[in-house]
Amino acid sequence: MRNIRAKTFLMVGALGLLVLHLCKDFIDHKTIRLHVDVRENNNQIRKPTKNNSYVFFWPKCQQNISAANISGFSSLPIPIKDFLYYRHCRHFPMLLDLPDKCGGADKSADVFLLLVIKSSPGNYDRREVLRKTWAKERLHNGVWIRRIFVSGTSGSGFEKERLNKILELEQQEYHDILQWDFSDTFYNLTLKQILFLEWMERNCPNARFLLNGDDDVFANTDNMVVYLQSLKDNDGSKHLFTGHLIQNVGPIRSSGSKYYIPVQVQESNSYPSYCGGGGFLLSGYTALVIYNMSLSITILPIDDVYMGMCLAKAGLSPSSHMGVKTAGLYIPSSTLDGYDPCYYKDVLLVHRFLPHQMYLMWHRIHDPTLKCSPSTKRH
Known part of the structure; x- marks a missing residue:
């Protein structure tokens, strides 16, 4: 009886080792990958990638068909209709991530100036020039400047695949791109801002200051460091939001304008004070305040105005800087x-x-x- 039990035990053990070996081969196989998903809040799923970092996957956001019941909806331009159909969507699958860009959340205070540059997938030439000029990651005046490009997706079918591949190749070489699977259009610029701020809260919450700008601006980042270091009473832990200040304006109701906002999107005829979205400086403190305010403010497609709305709700004001043009x-x-x-x-x-x-x-x-x-x- 003991011999039978011993043989049985050995057979079970050998079978177990075989199963473990087969599972390892299955996991390691390049064409079949087994992921252990970590379920986050709101059905968010965190999955490991090939380099053991993590990207975030969200269920596909569904169209809000009830938007078609809004008065005058049928007469609106298609981009406005699309915006209203998906206005409620704030989470999209993340295609390219940089979880360690700031050295991890705990070490992110070492980043003095984080350059957050909005860039569409096709703007490869702009990104290449910026990497060699004002957006070059470097130590300047004893503090670190870091760079991130924020992007969605463009085109469809093979064109979308090609553009995504460009960003993937850039990511492999430079490690400086955040990309989500949403359409990178003018009316989604606010979405791009919100997605970045959510990423910042998770991965880079203690960065001192940020430059938030477009990829077609000329930024003298050396001068920015000098200016920010001159703020003796602010190390990034207090409010700062400065740039080209715009006041006493409201929505443009002309449908021919790039900035057209019909009453179906915003009824109010006035905007709060805000800074032009081409580029502005803000503290890490203010960036996180804006993100927290955004959670309860309906998305407006004009991103710089939306930032002003978030500031106003927090009781904060933007300021003018004569050096921002x-x-x-x-x-x-x-x-x-x-x-x-x-x-x-x-x-x-x-x-x-x-x-x-x-x-x-x-x-x-x-x-x-x-x-x-x-x-x-x-x-």
Whole structure:
């Protein structure tokens, strides 16, 4: 009887080892991957990727068909209709993640200036130039500057696959892209902001300051560090939100405008004070306040206005900084060179540069032989 039991025990043990071996082969197989899913709040699923980081998967957000019952809905432009159908959607599958970008949540205070750059998948040339110029990750004046591009998806079918592959290849080389599976359109810029802020709360909550801007701005990030270090009473733990201040305006009701907002999207005829979305500086404290306020504010497709709405709800105000020129730079005469580096050497940010202009300007303002007269230093 003992021999039978011993043989049985050995057979069971051998079978167990065989099963474990087969399971290991199954898990390691490149074409068949077994994931242990971790269920998060609101049905969020956290899954490990090939490099053992994690990306976040959400159930597909369903269209709100009742939006079609809104008065005047049928006469609205298609982009507005699509916005209203999916206005309630705030979570989308994450395609590219950077969970350790800030050294982990606990070490994120080491990031002094986090560059958060909105970029569509097809803007490869812009991202490449920024990586070599003002968005280069570096230690400046003793503090760290880090870079993140925030993107959705563009196109459909094979075109979408190709553009996603471009971002995937960039991610492998630079590790600087956050991407979610939502349509990267003008009316989804606010969604892009909210998704980033949610990511920041989870992965980079203690970053001191942020530059939030477009990929076509020229940003003098060296000057930004100097300015932010001059704020002796604010290390990022107090309110700061500054840029090109816009006040006493309201929704544009003309359907031909890029910024068209019909009453079906917002009834109020006024906007709170806000800073132009081309680029603005804010503290880490303020970024997280905005995120918390956004949880209870209906999405408005104009992202910079929406940030102002979140500030207003928190009882905070944006401020003006003369060095932020999101409406462009004033050149005193048409006979002067509008790209004279002396006009740009002392500013913080100017909106709308082409990639080659960006590359040239960055190197020209850092030319040690550059000589500027007082009249060209700031306008």
